[in-house]
Amino acid sequence: MNNKYITRVIKYAILQLIAVMFVILWLFPLYAMIVGGFKSNMEAASAPILLLPRQFSTEAYYFDWFGFGTLVGLEFPMIRQLLITIPVTLASVILGSMGAYFFYMQMERRPWISNVGFSIISLATYLPAQTLTVPLIELTSSLGIYQTYWGLAFAYFIFYLPMSALLMSIFLPVVPNYLVESARLDGARDWSIFWHVIFPLVLPGFLSTLIFVFLMVWQDFFTPLIIATKPSLYMLPVAARQYVGGYAILYNRSFAAGVITSLVPLIIFAFLGRYFIRGLAALGGGAKGI
Structure with a gap:
């Protein structure tokens, strides 16, 4: 008995040590x-690179935040990034969830529609964005939204709506079929079934998809x-690129730009990371019962 207990303790200690090593490696950059x-x-x-500065200076952060010349x-790129990213993400994931539910329902009624639909979604998700450069520019130009925030939001929507639908389609099979059938017997339509039956059960998956x-x-x-x-339309990743000079690299300002662009993802992982893990855990737990 004591030997088994000691063995478990040793295994737990090794796993914790490995986890600490991975955390340290992740925190180094x-x-x-x-x-x-x-x-x-x-x-x-x-x-x-790992040594503390001999004299701390906020000049690089001040320079990057307010610009110069x-x-x-x-x-302002940070503000624009938030104002565009948040609504685009919400719209993409909500509509993607509805699309995934539609194809999931078609799996029983018309399987060929579901198979073709998921094939198109997968192709749209994994198609390299670089191959769509010319068509995307021509499309936004013909719509009169090239070099505008609307054009940028439209392009984001094109790329990330299929991804949202594909990710949500992974979580939908976790929902037991008898719940959907019971709701139909009670006279509920697909809209009510999605929002009152499906959505509460796949909420962890929805949050995971939203964060991703x-x-x-x-x-x-x-x-x-x-x-x-245009410089007046620069988003955060493009604006941060300025601080890697064409003729010389301003290392401290490059580091500061990297920190500034990483602030929001770090905050999300710090406060919402557990919801992302819960979504993956819910997927694993549901998948075992299918």
């Missing part, structure tokens, strides 16, 4: 960026690079 942003450019370029500060899509939109560099190229 973040630590280096934060510390590097407080150094002078000379010290950031020459001193060991022709360099656009990150203050938000982070994907937040870090998307390619889409705003081709749709919103």
Whole structure:
């Protein structure tokens, strides 16, 4: 008995040690960026990256946030990023959930529609964005929304609506079929079934998808690079690129820009990460019963 207990303790200690090592490895780049942003450019370029600065300075963060000369500060790109990312993410995940529910229902009624629909969704999700550069520019130009916030939101929507539907389709089979059939026998229509039966049960999956899509939109560099190229329309990833110079790299300002662009994802993981894990756990628990 004692030997089994000791063995379990040793295994638990090893697992905890491995977890701590992974956390440390993950925190190293973040630590280096934060510390590097407080150094002078000379010290950031020459001193060991993990050493604390000899003299802390907020000049790099101030410079990046407010800008200087022709360099656009990150203050307004951050605001634009939030104002566009939040509604686009909500709309994509909500409509994607409805689309996934539609195809899930068609699996029983018309399987070929569901199979074709999911094939198209998968193709749209995994198709490289670079292959759509010219069609996307021509489409937004013909609609009169190229180089506008509406055009950027439209492009995000095109890319992330199929992804949302594909992710939500993974969670929907967790819902027992008898609940849907019971609701139909009670006279409920698909709209009521989705919102009152399906949605409460897949809420953890919805939150996981919402967090994932938000982070994907937040870090998307390619889409705003081709749709919103004017400095007055710069989104955060594009604006942060300015601080990696064409002729010389300002290391401390590059580090500071990396920290600023990472603030929102870090906050999300700190406060909402448990909901993401719950969604994955709910998927695993439901999948065992199918």
